[in-house]
Amino acid sequence: xxxxxxxxxxxxxxxxxxxxxxxxxLLQDTERDPNxxxxxxxxxxxxxxxxxxxxxxxxxxxxxxxxxDVGGRVTELEKAPQAEPVPAEPVTNPxxxxxxxxxxxxxxxxxxxxxxxxxxxxxxxxxxxKKRFNENVIRPTxxxxxxxLGEPRSTYSTSCEPVTNPKLLHALxxxxxGGIRLTMIRPALDSLEQIMARLKKEEPDIYAAIxxxxxxxxxxxxxxxxxxxxxxxxxxxxxxxxxNLDNMGDNSTQFGLVVLAEFFNDAGWYWGAGYSREDSxxxxxxxxxxxxxxxEGKL
Numbered sequence: 001x002x003x004x005x006x007x008x009x010x011x012x013x014x015x016x017x018x019x020x021x022x023x024x025x026l027l028q029d030t031e032r033d034p035n036x037x038x039x040x041x042x043x044x045x046x047x048x049x050x051x052x053x054x055x056x057x058x059x060x061x062x063x064x065x066x067x068x069d070v071g072g073r074v075t076e077l078e079k080a081p082q083a084e085p086v087p088a089e090p091v092t093n094p095x096x097x098x099x100x101x102x103x104x105x106x107x108x109x110x111x112x113x114x115x116x117x118x119x120x121x122x123x124x125x126x127x128x129x130k131k132r133f134n135e136n137v138i139r140p141t142x143x144x145x146x147x148x149l150g151e152p153r154s155t156y157s158t159s160c161e162p163v164t165n166p167k168l169l170h171a172l173x174x175x176x177x178g179g180i181r182l183t184m185i186r187p188a189l190d191s192l193e194q195i196m197a198r199l200k201k202e203e204p205d206i207y208a209a210i211x212x213x214x215x216x217x218x219x220x221x222x223x224x225x226x227x228x229x230x231x232x233x234x235x236x237x238x239x240x241x242x243x244n245l246d247n248m249g250d251n252s253t254q255f256g257l258v259v260l261a262e263f264f265n266d267a268g269w270y271w272g273a274g275y276s277r278e279d280s281x282x283x284x285x286x287x288x289x290x291x292x293x294x295x296e297g298k299l
Contacts, residue, residue, distance in 0.1 A: 133261050133262075133265055133271050133273065133274060134265060134270055134271055134274045135265070137265055137268060137269065137270050137271075137286040137288070138270070138286055138287045138288065139230075139270040139274070139284065139286065139287065140230070140235070140284070140285070140286070140287040140290050141287075142227060142228050142230070144287055144290070145230065145233045145235065145290075148290055148291065148294045148299060149165075149167070149168050149171065149185070149233050149235075149299060150165045150167045150168055151165055152164070152165050152168055152218045152228070152232040152233060153165065153218050153232075156218065156219055156220045156228055156232070157219060157220065158219055158220055159219055160216075160217040160218060160219050161218045161219060162218065163216070163218050163232070163234075168185075168233065168234070171185045171186055171234075171299050172184065172185060172186070172216065172234050173185075173186045173189055175189050175193075177189065177192055177193050177196055178196040178199075178200070178207065178210055179210075179211075180210065180211060180212040181212075182212060182214075182215040182216075182237060183215055183216040183234060184215045184216060184234040184235065184237065185233065185234045185235055185285075185293075185299065186298065187293040187298040187299065188234065188235055188285050191267055191268070191269070191285070191289070192237070194267065195263050195264060195267050195269075196210075198263060199260070199263055203259055203263075206241070206256045206259055206260065209241045209242045209256060210239055210240070210241065210260075211239070211240040211241070211242070211243050212237060212238060212239055212240060213238035213239070213240055213245060213281060214231070214237070214238055215231065215234060215236065215237040215238070216231060216232075216234040217229060217231040217232065218231075218232040219231075219232060230284050235284055235285045235290065236282060236283065236284035236285070237282075237283055237284070238281045238282055238283075239257070239260065239281055239283060240281060241254055241256040241257065245281065246280045246281040248277065248278065248279050248280075248281075249277045249278055249279075250278070251278050252278075253273055253278070253280040254280065257273075257280045257281060258280075260283070261273065261280075261283075264283045267289075268285070268286045268288060268289035269283050269284060269285055269286055269289070270283070270284050270285070270286045271283060272284070
């Protein structure tokens, strides 16, 4: 009996140990932290981010190495001998173009300035000039000028020739007006003096810039063997500003000549910008003013 009891007791002890171990493991699983899963996931994320940081650090180190290489090359270039600068070629003005034709300025038979040769058909007013200038001012035709002043001479050419008509010669005079010397019919010079006096008072800068390309010139209009220039009667004048000739026929006008046109139009003069081929430097006595002088016996 003692032996059986001993066996039973031994088996009971072994069984109790097994049961104790099983219950202990069961209790360990039951008491495990419920946040363990979250902690595991965070640990995995931290490990992944740490891996990425290590990768970025590796790239940064690579860039630092490249920058060091570039810095070394810059230092080498700075130490290298510099090429001598190539001296700039001196700027020279192009040679002045020599005029092959006749000078635009001539002297008339009385010592006044005669104009350049006219070009083109100067009889039909330009549309723009009709709207703004020459309002109620009519340009006298050669027929009207002949009727009032006679024929300047018996023959003409494209060059300035002396006036031979005694009646017209008697009506001509030469004066210095505003620093320019002109030969024109006497009442035209009187009118021009009044215009210049007003201009000097109201537009002194333009007055100081005025010059002339001439007035009296008995010849044909250039390119014509029939039409006589209005300059032949001493009833027209070409004016310049600061010695610059306004280009004829380009439909553009120096600003100062536009201002002058207002003064001349107010005095009854016609502005040459109204021609079909614009001639903005040209001013001539209007027909109404010319007939008025004739009626007053001034011609």
